[in-house]
Amino acid sequence: MEYKSIWLKDKKNNQVKELNKNIKTDILIIGGGITGLSTLYNLRNSNLDITLVDSNLVGCGVTSKSTAKINYLQEHIYYDIAFKYDLDKAKLYYDSQIDAINNIVNIIRKEKIDSNLEKVKSYVYTNDDKEIDILKIEKQILEKFGSKVNEYINNNCKYAISVNDTYTFNPIKYLDSLKEICLKYHKNIYENTKIIKIKKVNNEYICYTDKYQIKTNKIVIACHYPFFLLPFFMPIKSHIEKSYILASINKYQNYSCITSKKPTISIRYYKDKDSYKIFLSNSSIICNKLNDLNNFNSLIKKDNNNPSYVWKNDDLITIDKIPYIGKINKNNPNMLIGTGYNTWGITNGSLASLILSDIILNKENKYEELCNPLRSNNIKYLKDYFYNLGCNLIGYIKSKIGKNKKWYSNVIIKNGIGIVKDNNKIYKVYNKCPHMGCSLIYNEAEKTWDCPCHASRFNLEGKCIKGPSKYNIKYK
Ligand SMILES: Cc1cc2nc3c(=O)[nH]c(=O)nc-3n(C[C@H](O)[C@H](O)[C@H](O)COP(=O)(O)OP(=O)(O)OC[C@H]3O[C@@H](n4cnc5c(N)ncnc54)[C@H](O)[C@@H]3O)c2cc1C
DSSP: OBSSOGGGGGOOSOOOOOOOSOEEEEEEEEOOSHHHHHHHHHTTTSSSOEEEEOSSSTTOSGGGGSOOEEOSOOTTHHHHHHHHSOHHHHHHHHHHHHHHHHHHHHHHHHTTOOSOOEEEEEEEEEOOHHHHHHHHHHHHHHHHTTOOOEEEOOSSOSEEEEEEEEEEOOHHHHHHHHHHHHHHTTOEEESSOOOOEEEEETTEEEEEOSSOEEEEEEEEEOSSSOSOOTTTOHHHHEEEEEEEEEEEEOOOOSEEEEESSSSOOEEEEEESSSEEEEEEEEEEETTSSOOHHHHHHHHHHHHOSOEEEEEEEEEEEETTSOOEEEEEETTEEEEEEEEOOTTOHHHHHHHHHHHHHHHHTTOOOTTTTTTOTTOOOOGGGHHHHHHHHHHHHHHHHHHHHHTTOOOOTTEEEETTEEEEEETTEEEEEEOBOTTTOOBOEEETTTTEEEOTTTOOEEETTOOEEESSOOSOOBOO
16 A cells, blocks of 8 residues: 555656746746646647746646546535525536536547546435435526436435536646646746745746746746735635545446535546546544544545555635635736635636636636635625634644644654654654744654645655745754
8 A cells, every 4th residue: 555646656757857047937837736737738829938837746736636526516516606695606607617627628638638537427415414405406506507417315325416427537647748738839847946935026026946036927826825825815715624535446437426515525436457446535624633644544444445545635625615716916917826726626727727828818708707816705704714714723723732742652842843763764854834833743654744734744854845835844
């Protein structure tokens, strides 16, 4: 069993160089996940000089750790949006997801990308009586929008709805191919190039790595959790949810499913040389259940199969379950963002690429207002702002308490230094996340130091392997 995402086994050895000089570019895309790479792909034919940088290897972020369903049946999102806003907004979100799905499928077909795309039936199911009525309304709403929806009652669940026109794929094969296509169109990509500071000077931005500068007119922030805070107030506009996933050799089945509400169980199948069942469970806000080894063990016990791959992943949950895509400042079309995908970022990352490339090319996009990052949320969402703020504060407090838990005999935290003995070697790091000062919790399963506030991660040597932290925690 390996503690890594099943998709990473297919990562091609197609690394490109890191930035090695100061450069100037028309547009800088920060982050090469599904958002950044798809945006670069959409702009491949433009005459603009476009550069994409990634602090790691392109495609190896959150996207490479998802379950990779390409799906518009997302729990009961249309009921939620219709209830809190109105039916028109729910319909617009529905259309946006259908367009995003078509965008991915069309790219795969047009570019003949081998990414194990499969058309599958998707279910949302429940065993909770209260949820049945909500799912029945969700079915009616989807039918009103033109979707063909079936309903089920069987021995395994009290009630389920399903649609036939959804997909699954292998995200790393998809992103590796997009990267190669973009390079053929002479778009610049630099890997292992982390942006640590952005400064606005007159009408230009200067983006700094630890050694070089990139001067640019426009920036697309596509780095999942934005690594700067102001003026975007991410901690009150979102919270982070984590989940644990495994892949075990299993007979292929042509469906995917998810529970309608928490506790979430999500299943899909994957066939390549072998076929696998991919099982997701143990979801919670990032600062809950801090003992990762326990969480992995309980996941494995729940599925009761021998997993080949086990991993965890996290995503941003927004106030109204609609992503933040577009201009960060209403009067400034030069700094754009795509984030807050509510665990549906394969479709929403693809949607972001459509909106962001339209804004860059001065074209109208009918979803720009829906996803406007500066939208003022409906009053019904007021308590969610407080909830998010609470999650952040509790995360900070729990990190301070959690660091003192004696879960593993090979780990000591003393005077702010985390010391781990692994394979007869001693590793020392500063036990504080450089992002916002939360204490780090050791994850014995994956041998990383993880931040329970905003999900930054560091390896045993203290190298930051996942943001939003911009810095390492090496102890000298
Ligand atoms: C458990 C789980 C399961 C999921 N399953 C699904 C699913 O089945 N279907 C679905 O639609 N969605 C799913 N999602 C959601 C989806 O995976 C994400 O929303 C989406 O992949 C995010 O894409 P991204 O491009 O924003 O981020 P990423 O893929 O993380 O890309 C961001 C990139 O930015 C880089 N970066 C970060 N900071 C910097 C910096 N300072 N400088 C330069 N580069 C930087 C990173 O290295 C990374 O490569 C799931 C999420 C979770 C948590």
